[in-house]
Amino acid sequence: QDVSLSTKKNCIIYLAGQALPEKVKIVEVGPRDGLQNEKTIVPTETKIHLIDMLSASGLPVIEATSFVSPKWVPQMADQVEVMKGIGRIPGVSYPVLTPNLKGFQAAVKAGASEVAIFGAASELFSKKNINCSVDESLQRFNDVMKAAKEAGVPVRGYVSCVVGCPYEGKVAPEKVAYVAKRLYSMGCYEISLGDTIGVGTPGSMIEMLEAVSKEVPISALAVHCHDTYGQALANILVALQMGIGVVDSSVAGLGGCPYAQGASGNVATEDVVYMLHGLGIQTGVDLSKLMDAGAFICRTLNRKSNSKVAQAVCKL
Amino acid sequence: MLAKCQKTFYVGFRAGQALPEKVKIVEVGPRDGLQNEKTIVPTETKIHLIDMLSASGLPVIEATSFVSPKWVPQMADQVEVMKGIGRIPGVSYPVLTPNLKGFQAAVKAGASEVAIFGAASELFSKKNINCSVDESLQRFNDVMKAAKEAGVPVRGYVSCVVGCPYEGKVAPEKVAYVAKRLYSMGCYEISLGDTIGVGTPGSMIEMLEAVSKEVPISALAVHCHDTYGQALANILVALQMGIGVVDSSVAGLGGCPYAQGASGNVATEDVVYMLHGLGIQTGVDLSKLMDAGAFICRTLNRKSNSKVAQAVCKL
Numbered sequence: 001q002d003v004s005l006s007t008k009k010n011c012i013i014y015l016a017g018q019a020l021p022e023k024v025k026i027v028e029v030g031p032r033d034g035l036q037n038e039k040t041i042v043p044t045e046t047k048i049h050l051i052d053m054l055s056a057s058g059l060p061v062i063e064a065t066s067f068v069s070p071k072w073v074p075q076m077a078d079q080v081e082v083m084k085g086i087g088r089i090p091g092v093s094y095p096v097l098t099p100n101l102k103g104f105q106a107a108v109k110a111g112a113s114e115v116a117i118f119g120a121a122s123e124l125f126s127k128k129n130i131n132c133s134v135d136e137s138l139q140r141f142n143d144v145m146k147a148a149k150e151a152g153v154p155v156r157g158y159v160s161c162v163v164g165c166p167y168e169g170k171v172a173p174e175k176v177a178y179v180a181k182r183l184y185s186m187g188c189y190e191i192s193l194g195d196t197i198g199v200g201t202p203g204s205m206i207e208m209l210e211a212v213s214k215e216v217p218i219s220a221l222a223v224h225c226h227d228t229y230g231q232a233l234a235n236i237l238v239a240l241q242m243g244i245g246v247v248d249s250s251v252a253g254l255g256g257c258p259y260a261q262g263a264s265g266n267v268a269t270e271d272v273v274y275m276l277h278g279l280g281i282q283t284g285v286d287l288s289k290l291m292d293a294g295a296f297i298c299r300t301l302n303r304k305s306n307s308k309v310a311q312a313v314c315k316l
Numbered sequence: 317m318l319a320k321c322q323k324t325f326y327v328g329f330r331a332g333q334a335l336p337e338k339v340k341i342v343e344v345g346p347r348d349g350l351q352n353e354k355t356i357v358p359t360e361t362k363i364h365l366i367d368m369l370s371a372s373g374l375p376v377i378e379a380t381s382f383v384s385p386k387w388v389p390q391m392a393d394q395v396e397v398m399k400g401i402g403r404i405p406g407v408s409y410p411v412l413t414p415n416l417k418g419f420q421a422a423v424k425a426g427a428s429e430v431a432i433f434g435a436a437s438e439l440f441s442k443k444n445i446n447c448s449v450d451e452s453l454q455r456f457n458d459v460m461k462a463a464k465e466a467g468v469p470v471r472g473y474v475s476c477v478v479g480c481p482y483e484g485k486v487a488p489e490k491v492a493y494v495a496k497r498l499y500s501m502g503c504y505e506i507s508l509g510d511t512i513g514v515g516t517p518g519s520m521i522e523m524l525e526a527v528s529k530e531v532p533i534s535a536l537a538v539h540c541h542d543t544y545g546q547a548l549a550n551i552l553v554a555l556q557m558g559i560g561v562v563d564s565s566v567a568g569l570g571g572c573p574y575a576q577g578a579s580g581n582v583a584t585e586d587v588v589y590m591l592h593g594l595g596i597q598t599g600v601d602l603s604k605l606m607d608a609g610a611f612i613c614r615t616l617n618r619k620s621n622s623k624v625a626q627a628v629c630k631l
Contacts, residue, residue: 198627201593202552230586230623231593234548237517263627271545278516278546308545312513312578 021245023282025060026269027192027222030297031082032063032097034254034266036075038301044078046300048085053293054251055089058285059269063116064094067103083110095156101143108151115148117141118158119183121176122165125196138182145186157183158224162193162208163200166259173211181215190220192248195235197259198228202238209242222246225267227306228257232267233275240281247272252294253306268307270294336560338597340375341584342507342537345612346397347378347412349569349581351390353616359393361615363400368608369566370404373600374584378431379409382418398425410471416458423466430463432456433473434498436491437480440511453497460501472498473539477508477523478515481574488526496530505535507563510550512574513543517553524557537561540582542621543572547582548590555596562587567609568621583622585609 031051035042042050047065054062064086070077079096088094088111095114098104107115119138120126126134148155161168162176180191193212195205205223212221223239223246225232236247250266257265273285291310298305305311346366350357362380369377379401385392394411403409403426410429413419422430434453435441441449463470476483477491495506508527510520520538527536538554538561540547551562565581572580588600606625613620620626 201590203594227623228627229589230548230583231590233545234552234590237549237552257627260627264623268545274544275516275546275549279518308542308579312543312572312575 019243020240020279020281021243023245023284024240024276025222025246026272026276026283026285027061027063027246027248028054028059028251028269029063029224029248029266030054030251030254030269032066032076033248034250034252036066036073037255037258037265038075040301041075042297042300044081044085046297047078047082050251050293050297051082051086051094053289053296055087055092057287057289057293058283059092059290060284061093061095064096064112066097066099067107067110067112068097068099069103080106080110083107083112098144100140101147104144104147108153112153114154114156115144116156116158117144117183117188118160119179120160120165121171121179122161122168124167125161125165128167134179138179138186141186149187155188157186157188157191158194159183159191160194160196162212163195163204164197166197171208173208176208177211177215180212180221184216184220190222190246191216192222192224192246194224194248195226198226198231198257198263198265200225200235201231202234205235205238206242209239209244213242218243219245222248224248226257226265227253227267228260228263228265233271236267236272237275240279247276251290251307252298252310254297254301264306266306268294268305268309270305270307270309274309335555335594335596336558338560338599339555339591340537340561341587341591341598341600342376342378342561342563343369343374343566343584344378344539344563344581345369345566345569345584347381347391348563349565349567351381351388352570352573352580353390355616356390357612357615359396359400361612362393362397365566365608365612366397366401366409368604368611370402370407372602372604372608373598374407374605375599376408376410379411379427381412381414382422382425382427383412383414384418395421395425398422398427413459415455416462419459419462423468427468429469429471430459431471431473432459432498432503433475434494435475435480436486436494437476437483439482440476440480443482449494453494453501456501460503464502470503472501472503472506473509474498474506475509475511477527478510478519479512481512486523488523491523492526492530495527495536499531499535505537505561506531507537507539507561509539509563510541510547513541513546513572513578513580515540515550516546517549520550520553521557524554524559528557533558534560537563539563541572541580542568542582543575543578543580548586551582551587552590555594562591566605566622567613567625569612569616579621581621583609583620583624585620585622585624589624 253268
C-alpha cells in the first residue's frame with residue numbers, strides 16, 4: 001500500500017502494521033460517570049471547579065452532569081446549578097445524560113447543548129437496571145430523539161456491557177452491533193461502546209469492534225474501557241489500531257466499579273493521554289494541567305488517584 | 317514495507333501479524349519483586365511463595381540473587397532459599413550472579429541457571445555500579461566462562477531500554493549494542509527492561525526494531541514496568557512483534573526504586589489475564605497464581621498491585 005509521507009498532514013503512524021489515528025478525541029467522563037460512582041457527595045462548587053480545570057486542560061468533551069432524578073442519583077442533584085455555574089469554553093462540548101424526555105427538557109432549559117442516552121447489550125442487565133428489555137429501553141428514548149432533533153441538539157449513544165455482563169457473562173458481539181445500530185439509526189451521532197465490568201481483553205475487544213463496525217461506521221464509534229482487570233490501555237490500543245479515534249476516560253480514574261466493591265472502574269485520563277502522546281497522537285490536552293485537575297479532585301475526595309501517571313509523578 | 321515516518325515511527329510488519337500461540341512467563345517476584353520491597357521477608361515465607369508459584373504452573377521463577385548481603389539484605393538467605401525450595405522438573409529457577417564469586421556460590425547452592433545484567437545507559441551504569449557499560453560487561457567475562465564450562469545457561473538483562481532516570485531518552489541503537497554484546501557473550505535470552513516504566517507502545521516498537529536487528533526475536537524477552545500504567549499495552553505490541561517471553565511479578569511486587577511509592581513490576585496476574593483472554597497459552601493456572609499473590613500480600617501486609625486480584629477479591 002502506498003503511504004504518502006510527503007507532508008506531516010498526510011503522515012500515517014503505523015504500529016506493528018496497523019495505522020493509528022493522528023488525532024484522538026478524548027471524552028472526559030469524570031464529572032458525571034466518575035463522580036456518580038464515588039461514595040462521597042461532592043459540593044456543587046467543587047464540581048464546577050473541577051469542570052473548569054478540565055476545560056483549561058484542553059479536553060474537547062467534558063460530560064458535565066446527568067439530568068436523572070436526584071432520588072436515584074443524589075450525586076447529580078445539583079445538575080442545574082452545575083450547568084449554569086461552569087465556564088463554557090467555545091469549541092468544547094459539555095454533554096449531559098438525559099434518561100427521558102423530562103430530563104431532556106430540564107437539560108435544555110439549564111443550557112445543555114448536547115445530550116446522551118444509553119442502552120445495554122445485555123437483556124439481563126437492562127432488566128436488572130431499568131426493569132425493561134433492551135428494545136423497550138430504546139423505544140423510551142424515541143421522544144428524546146424527536147425532541148433533540150427538533151431542538152438541533154446532538155445526541156451521543158452509550159452501549160453498556162459490550163464484552164461482558166455481570167449477570168449474563170459473555171455478551172454476543174452481534175447483540176452489541178444490534179444495539180449500536182439501533183442507536184445510530186435513531187440519530188445518535190456517536191456510539192460509545194462500554195466494557196462496563198472491565199473484563200475485555202484485546203481479543204474480545206477486536207471481535208466486538210469487528211461486529212459493530214459492520215453496522216456503524218468506525219468514525220462514529222468510541223470506546224469506553226474500564227480498568228477493573230488492568231486491561232483498559234491494551235484494549236484502547238487495539239481499538240486505535242482498528243481506526244477508532246474517540247476514547248472515553250475519567251480524570252484520576254474516578255468512579256469505581258459498581259459491580260466489584262473496591263475494584264477500579266474507569267480508566268484514568270492521565271494514563272490514556274500519556275500513552276497517546278507517547279505514540280505521537282494529538283489530543284489537544286495539556287497533561288500537566290490535567291494532572292492538576294486530578295490532584296484537585298483527589299484532595300477534595302480525600303482519596304488516592306487511580307492514575308499511575310499521577311502516582312509516579314507525584315512521588316518524584 | 318519498512319519506511320520511516322516523519323514522526324519517527326516505523327511502518328512495520330505484515331498487517332495482521334499473528335500473536336504467538338504460547339508465551340513463556342518469567343516470574344521475577346521472589347527476586348526482583350522482593351528485592352524492591354521494604355519489608356524483609358523470612359526465609360520460610362520466600363520458600364513457600366516460590367513453592368506456590370511452582371504449583372501454579374509458571375515455567376521460570378527467579379528465585380534469589382547471589383549478591384553480597386551487604387548490598388541487598390533481602391537476599392541474604394540466598395543459600396537457604398535455593399536449598400529449601402521444591403524444584404519441579406521442567407521448571408527453571410534462575411538466580412542473579414553479579415560476579416564470579418556469586419556464580420560459584422550459586423552453583424554450590426544448586427543453581428542450574430543464572431542471570432547477568434547490563435544497562436543501556438552509561439550514566440545509569442556509572443551511578444549504580446560505578447563503571448561504564450563496557451567495563452560492566454567485561455566483568456562478566458569470567459562468569460560467562462565459568463558458566464560455559466559448567467554447562468549453566470545464562471540469561472542477560474538490559475536495563476533502561478527506553479528511558480533512564482538520569483539520562484532521559486535512551487537511544488535504541490545503544491540498547492541493541494548492549495543486547496548484542498550479551499548475546500555474543502553467550503546469553504541464551506536477553507530480557508529488555510523498561511526500568512522506570514516510561515515506555516509507550518511507540519517507543520517500545522522503536523527499541524524492539526533496533527534490537528531485533530542484532531538479536532533474534534526468539535531470544536528476546538520484555539520486562540515492562542507499570543509505573544505509568546503502560547505495561548500491558550507495551551507487552552501487547554511486543555507480542556504483535558513476535559516476542560514470546562514476558563517478565564512479570566506476582567501481585568506486582570516491587571515498587572519503582574526511582575519514584576518513591578510508585579508502582580514498578582507489572583503484575584503476573586494481569587499479564588496472564590490478558591494472555592489467556594487472547595487465547596495464548598501460558599501453562600499457568602490463574603487461580604493458583606492468585607493464591608500465591610494473596611499469600612505474599614498477607615505476609616507483607618500490603619495490598620496487591622494486581623488489578624485482577626483486586627477485582628476478584630472484592631466480589
